[in-house]
Amino acid sequence: MFRFDHHTIAAQTLFFKDDGATPNSRYPVLLYRLGAVAALELACAFEALFAAHQWTPLWRDGIFDYHHFHPNAHEALGVVSGHARVILGGPTGQTLNLEAGDVVVLPAGTGHCCIASSDDFLVVGAYPQGQEAYDTQRPDPSLHHQALGRIAAVPDPALDPVTGKAMTQWQHGKSHGH
Template sequence: MRHFLGAHLMRELEELLLADDGVFPNSRLPVLVYRGAVKPEDGAPALERLFERNGWPPKWRDTVFTFHHYHSNAHECLGVAEGNATLRLGGPSGAEVKVEAGDVVVIPAGVAHQRMLASTDFMVVGAYPPGEEQWDTLRGRPDDRPKADETIAKLPLPESDPVTGKTGALVDRWR
């Protein structure tokens, strides 16, 4: 599903619903992909300011793991600061999503993600809602599921959207 948003930049929003595949819990909440959330040339500092302003403190600059993984105790925001990549969301049979500098991907707890291909300069800024800074990294082992499912079910929804703040897609579609 695609939506267009008005603001200082024209932004396109894509939503992906990724169901439990038996290995990865994924989520009833959609993954949100904001195209052009910041100008590509403004990079990591612009993403960090955007996330901080909207209540998702930035925590790191790096890449995305090349193996399927998810977080049961944190929702995650990935802002593409440099380069481009193809991410797989939802596990081995999930969706491939191409991202480039300026894009932001908001991943609900439980949604598997991995980097498949990337340019050599690919870098993202990672951010989390307050209180979710000690995230776990689960790889889809069967013994992870019972506790992970319970943890995901208890995780509160964020109070704001990392791109649009107190209003916007996350606030509307995750409630």
């Protein structure tokens, strides 16, 4: 089975502000660029990696083509094959190109939307243990305050889904304004 070199993995951090409809998070999105290998092998590798670090892999599919977020769960997305352009942070957020081998770790409330993808685009989705019953919510100013309360109640994951180390990037107090 393919193995990731945990000692050389570093995450890029991306911050997104609350826009009044998409709450986003005080925690950064973590973007890992791990590189590509054969798709089936990578899908199994991501599932094993996430599970070993207390994140439950729940599905293999694409990313919804509408803006949404999860107010009650953090989410890890491991790109297995293909490539896509996604917007993170809501409609006024940042567009990223994702490709096989990339992992995006989204704190609860972070908006995301796939705007274009190759036919073979495939993602493994995983959630911290205890957060498997995630809700999907579209940005809506009338539900915004309620979403903020739900997001604040989401417990921090014990481990980073990629490195298996403590989630130091998400420690309380290490925020970037909200």
